[in-house]
Amino acid sequence: MAEAESIIQVHDKTFRPLILRDEISAMVTSVASKINRDFAGEELTVIVILKGSFLFAADLVRHLTMPVVVEFARASSYGKGMTSSGTVTIEGLSADVEGRNILLIEDIVESGTTITELKKHLSLLHPKSLTVAALLSKPSVHNDAVSVDYIGREIGSEFVVGYGLDYAEQGRHLADIWVYDASPEA
Ligand code: IMP
Numbered sequence: 001m002a003e004a005e006s007i008i009q010v011h012d013k014t015f016r017p018l019i020l021r022d023e024i025s026a027m028v029t030s031v032a033s034k035i036n037r038d039f040a041g042e043e044l045t046v047i048v049i050l051k052g053s054f055l056f057a058a059d060l061v062r063h064l065t066m067p068v069v070v071e072f073a074r075a076s077s078y079g080k081g082m083t084s085s086g087t088v089t090i091e092g093l094s095a096d097v098e099g100r101n102i103l104l105i106e107d108i109v110e111s112g113t114t115i116t117e118l119k120k121h122l123s124l125l126h127p128k129s130l131t132v133a134a135l136l137s138k139p140s141v142h143n144d145a146v147s148v149d150y151i152g153r154e155i156g157s158e159f160v161v162g163y164g165l166d167y168a169e170q171g172r173h174l175a176d177i178w179v180y181d182a183s184p185e186a
């Protein structure tokens with residue numbers, strides 16, 4: 001798992017480095033400065049979408065300069081594999097939403113179903129504003145109507161692990177982001 005390693009194994013799959021920790025850190029800082037600019041003089045309630053966003057959120061909120069309330073919700077759309085089940089389950093959302101600036105913190109937007117469902121649900125609770133920050137986005141596989149306000153970086157349709165993102169619950173602790181290598185040598 002050392003930084004110098006060029007290949008890692010998670011369960012039965014091989015991954016190679018895609019985004020190293022220094023670049024991740026720069027992405028987080030850049031997203032934070034946009035949020036600081038847009039919400040200067042306002043209060044912000046961030047809702048951390050568990051589990052995948054825990055590291056991104058932990059790093060992001062430490063760069064925020066306005067008064068911040070941190071809430072958590074659990075959304076699952078993936079089963080144990082590498083493809084989404086297509087059904088989103090939302091649990092544990094007890095945040096005070098009405099009249100607040102709500103910022104959803106998501107690890108990665110793929111089809112967009114997860115954030116679309118969460119936004120649908122939250123907009124019924126009359127927030128003052130409702131925005132989304134995602135570390136990663138896969139625009140080539142988005143459904144039509146996905147809107148993400150703050151994006152760390154866009155990637156292709158490939159499957160990634162690390163920095164909160166899992167493959168069947170493993171790999172979340174990795175400090176870098178690794179991409180599934182479908183054709184490893186040997
Ligand atoms: P969506 O609802 O299709 O946008 O899927 C978003 C959710 O799927 C994210 O919150 C992740 O939990 C998961 N996901 C999407 N792509 C990946 C990936 O490449 N690696 C790990 N999890 C992913």
Ligand code: MG
Binds near residue numbers: 051052078166
């Ligand atoms: Mg996930």
